[in-house]
Amino acid sequence: xxxxxxxxxxxxxxxxxxxxTAVDGISLELAPGRIYGLLGPNGSGKxxxxxxLTGMTHPTxxxxxxxxxxxPDRGVLARIGYMTQGDGVYPALTAGENARFFAAAYGxxxxxxxxxxxxxxxxxxxxxxxxxxxxxxQRRRLSLACALVHKPTVxxxxxxxxxxxxxxxVQFWTHFRALADAGTTIIVSSHVMDEADRCDELLFVRAGxxxxxxxGGTLRAGARTDDLEAAFLHYAGDAEAVA
Amino acid sequence: MSxxxxxxxxxxxxxxxxRDRPSLALLFVAPIVITGLVTFILRAGxxxxxxxxxxxxxxxxxxxxxxxxxTTALEGDGITVTDVPDEAAARxxxxxxxxSVALVxxxxxxxxxxxxxxxxxxxxASDGAQLQRVSKAVVGAAATAxxxxxxxxxxxxxxxxxxxxxxxxxxPAIVAFFVYFFVYVLTGVSFLRERTGGTLERLMATPVTRGxxxxxxxIGFGLFATVQVALLLAWALGTVHVPSIGPLPEFSIGLGxxxxxxxxxxxxxxxxxxxxxxSLGIFLSTFARTELQIIQFIPIVLAPQFxxxxxxxxxxxxxxxxxxxVRLMPLGYAVDALREVFISGSGLSVGxxxxxxxxxALIALFFAVIASLTIRRDxx
Numbered sequence: 001x002x003x004x005x006x007x008x009x010x011x012x013x014x015x016x017x018x019x020x021t022a023v024d025g026i027s028l029e030l031a032p033g034r035i036y037g038l039l040g041p042n043g044s045g046k047x048x049x050x051x052x053l054t055g056m057t058h059p060t061x062x063x064x065x066x067x068x069x070x071x072p073d074r075g076v077l078a079r080i081g082y083m084t085q086g087d088g089v090y091p092a093l094t095a096g097e098n099a100r101f102f103a104a105a106y107g108x109x110x111x112x113x114x115x116x117x118x119x120x121x122x123x124x125x126x127x128x129x130x131x132x133x134x135x136x137x138q139r140r141r142l143s144l145a146c147a148l149v150h151k152p153t154v155x156x157x158x159x160x161x162x163x164x165x166x167x168x169x170v171q172f173w174t175h176f177r178a179l180a181d182a183g184t185t186i187i188v189s190s191h192v193m194d195e196a197d198r199c200d201e202l203l204f205v206r207a208g209x210x211x212x213x214x215x216g217g218t219l220r221a222g223a224r225t226d227d228l229e230a231a232f233l234h235y236a237g238d239a240e241a242v243a
Numbered sequence: 244m245s246x247x248x249x250x251x252x253x254x255x256x257x258x259x260x261x262r263d264r265p266s267l268a269l270l271f272v273a274p275i276v277i278t279g280l281v282t283f284i285l286r287a288g289x290x291x292x293x294x295x296x297x298x299x300x301x302x303x304x305x306x307x308x309x310x311x312x313x314t315t316a317l318e319g320d321g322i323t324v325t326d327v328p329d330e331a332a333a334r335x336x337x338x339x340x341x342x343s344v345a346l347v348x349x350x351x352x353x354x355x356x357x358x359x360x361x362x363x364x365x366x367x368a369s370d371g372a373q374l375q376r377v378s379k380a381v382v383g384a385a386a387t388a389x390x391x392x393x394x395x396x397x398x399x400x401x402x403x404x405x406x407x408x409x410x411x412x413x414x415p416a417i418v419a420f421f422v423y424f425f426v427y428v429l430t431g432v433s434f435l436r437e438r439t440g441g442t443l444e445r446l447m448a449t450p451v452t453r454g455x456x457x458x459x460x461x462i463g464f465g466l467f468a469t470v471q472v473a474l475l476l477a478w479a480l481g482t483v484h485v486p487s488i489g490p491l492p493e494f495s496i497g498l499g500x501x502x503x504x505x506x507x508x509x510x511x512x513x514x515x516x517x518x519x520x521x522s523l524g525i526f527l528s529t530f531a532r533t534e535l536q537i538i539q540f541i542p543i544v545l546a547p548q549f550x551x552x553x554x555x556x557x558x559x560x561x562x563x564x565x566x567x568x569v570r571l572m573p574l575g576y577a578v579d580a581l582r583e584v585f586i587s588g589s590g591l592s593v594g595x596x597x598x599x600x601x602x603x604a605l606i607a608l609f610f611a612v613i614a615s616l617t618i619r620r621d622x623x
Contacts, residue, residue: 054448074450082448086441105449146445 007032007154007185008053012062015048015208022048024208025062030187032153035180037199038189039232045208046189047085050156053187054082066154078106081152085159087139088146091132095123095142098131099149106150113149120175121145137168144172148179155179157188161195173198193228204235211235265536273542280550287562290372294323296333296342300350309348316384322377330361337363338401343373346381357395358382364400365586367412369557374398402503402586414500415509415581416554418479419516423574424545426468426517430524431537434460438528443618457615461521461607468517472510480506503588508596509581515603516577522610529617548574553582573606 008030015023022045030036038046051057053064055072069076089098099118103110118124121141126134131142144160157176161169173195176186180200188199196202197216204212204219212219212235220226223234260266295317299310314324325342327333333345340363349356360378362370382393403411437443446456482499502509524537527544531537551561551568552575561569569575580599583589589596 056444056448074452077448077450080448082445084441084444084448088441088445090442091440102445102449105446105451107450 005032006030006065007067008187009065010049010053010062011064013049013052013059013064014061015045015052015057016060021208023052023059026208026210027062028203028210028213030185032185033180033183034200035176035186035188035198037196037202038187038205039191039193039196039202040189040205041191044191044205046191046205047158048208049205050082050158050187050189054080054156056082078108078150079153081147081150081155083143083147083155083157083160085162087131087143089131089139089142092130094128094130095134095138095145096127098142099127099145102146103149108150113151117145117149120148122171136163137165140164141168141172144175148175152184154185155187157186159189159191161190161192169195193232196228204232206232206236265531265539269539269542273539273546277542277546277550280547284550284556284561284565287564288556288560289562290376290557290560291343292321292323293344293373293377294342295325295377296327296336296345297324298327298330298333298345298347301348301352302350305353309352313348313381313384316380317377320376320380322380330359334361334401337361344377346377352394355395357397359397359399361399361401363587364403364412365582366553366557367403368553368555369559370400372557372560402588410498411501411585412582414479414498415585416552416578418475418509419513419574419577419581420545420549420554422468422472422475422513422517423520423548423577424541425471426464426520427524427527427545428537428541429467430460430464430521431528431531431540432524432534433464434525434528435531435534435537439532447618453615453618456618457522457525457611460525461518461611464521465514465518468521469514472513472517476506476510476513480509500585502585504584505590508590509584512577512580512584512596512600512603515600515607516573519573519603519607519610522607522614525614526610526617548572551575553578573603576602576606 006029008028010026010028013023013026014021024045026049038049040046048057052059053066053071055064055066055077058072064071066073066076067079090101093101095118096114099114100110103114115124115127118127121144123138123141123145126138131139134142140160140163144157147155147157155176161172164172176188177198180186188195190196199216201213201215202219203210212222212231214222216228219231219235220228223231225231225234260270297310297314299306301309310326317324325336327336327345330345330347333342333347336342337345343362345359345361347359347361349358352358358381360374360381362374364370378396382396437446443456477497479498479500480502481497483496485494485496487493523544527540528537531540547568550556551565552558552572553569554574558566558569558575558579576599580596580603583593583596583599587593591597591600
């Protein structure tokens with residue numbers, strides 16, 4: 001099971017909230033420099049899985065490793081980027097101040113790197129704008145900038161494109177691909193199936209389990225359909241039949 | 244007005260409040276607890292038995308007769324009486340907190356002289372309760388011994404003075420309470436925003452430690468608390484006279500409350516109290532989900548301190564069962580220290596002030612540690 005080359009690894013992860021099992025025995029290994037899509041409906045356990053992998057919450061059972069370090073571990077956090085489902089930026093600070101603050105929190109460069117990352121998300125001219133007055137899409141971009149400002153090796157993006165217009169969504173995926181090509185491992189959660197083909201590999205998540213894993217093509221072929229949504233339902237049906 | 248729409252609104256409001264347990268507690272439980280506490284304090288509270296330093300300046304043989312009658316009357320009422328040679332010795336005994344009331348019987352009592360009561364003057368409510376008990380016994384006994392006329396009495400204080408600014412004895416409690424109140428609310432709401440706005444989760448995903456977060460907040464808010472305390476003390480203690488300019492009459496800015504001690508020591512006391520309020524705000528934000536709920540903690544956390552810390556009722560007159568609680572309340576230590584500074588003129592060299600400052604610092608540190616422990620990784 002152990003693969004020393006894996007960027008992210010989970011072994012029998014379980015997370016229960018009272019009677020609810022949000023993550024139900026997930027084991028996985030994710031290779032460096034690839035984009036992984038966690039696909040599943042709302043409430044399927046994607047966010048909890050990301051929180052377990054980033055060490056934001058303690059597992060009920062099992063464990064997670066990032067870059068070979070068992071989570072939670074504060075030391076490795078400087079190499080991880082995490083974009084939460086909400087914007088998670090300070091509305092009273094300017095875009096530049098937000099990015100600078102998170103750069104400092106990660107112990108990264110607070111000078112040129114901040115300008116670079118703001119330019120990367122097309123907010124270079126908004127550096128002095130108070131975050132609370134930015135549009136919804138601009139705040140999402142700022143949120144992404146804050147997750148990228150320290151040049152992480154592993155990037156967790158929880159529903160990064162929710163509420164983002166199609167043009168901006170294309171820009172986001174262009175950034176993600178460029179980062180992956182540069183060696184960053186990216187884990188993106190989404191419930192939007194049409195984004196799936198932009199990932200190198202997909203993990204279908206349902207009821208706290210990974211019910212299928214593969215490229216978009218192999219998953220479609222396995223389900224004998226051209227439609228990814230139909231493929232998901234096919235595997236979900238299989239999972240239910242097994243359960 | 245549409246009855247249907249109105250019904251829908253009423254239903255929505257009641258449903259919302261019904262599901263908000265802290266609001267329900269505030270609405271129904273908090274008033275019962277607070278009024279119960281006040282009633283308990285008033286009914287079960289007892290003024291501690293006064294200790295009287297008696298100065299008997301009457302000529303013999305009247306001194307012996309009146310002295311014996313008075314001592315018997317006082318002791319019959321449970322009051323401890325110690326004979327002291329002169330007024331200076333009596334004042335020294337009260338100042339050293341060995342006695343609570345000095346009682347001076349003048350040489351000319353029989354010919355209409357005035358009996359003088361001397362109290363410390365630091366806590367007017369406590370002084371008043373002690374004085375009432377002593378004077379009741381004294382007036383009756385003195386009247387019996389000296390003849391049919393009831394002697395005149397006068398009240399003096401060692402600190403403050405009866406002719407001093409009437410606000411002075413209350414100013415320490417008012418200053419301390421409102422600084423504590425506003426710093427708590429500001430920090431509690433700010434940290435709650437950090438939790439609910441998703442930035443705390445994000446912050447916890449960085450190498451920043453919980454201790455660094457609490458220290459950052461404490462120092463950050465501490466800077467504003469410093470300015471707030473300095474401003475409030477300058478406003479309370481200072482007076483700036485603005486002369487008449489043209490048609491404008493002259494006027495003054497500032498409350499001009501007299502302070503016997505160093506304003507810098509008072510500043511230090513209130514600042515330590517405020518730093519404790521920062522940690523308390525962070526800690527209590529753990530249990531709140533909305534900004535309203537931060538406000539709802541006030542009846543639970545601040546109201547008992549207001550009632551039990553000597554702001555309204557003298558601490559030594561509180562029911563015995565509540566006395567240990569007072570020892571846990573930062574506001575009590577701040578009010579005590581500020582009264583020492585404002586009225587007695589005590590400085591950092593006085594043991595009581597040192598103790599109050601040390602406890603305030605410890606309480607601030609304790610809540611800072613607790614607050615950092617409550618910033619869990621399982622954030623909202």
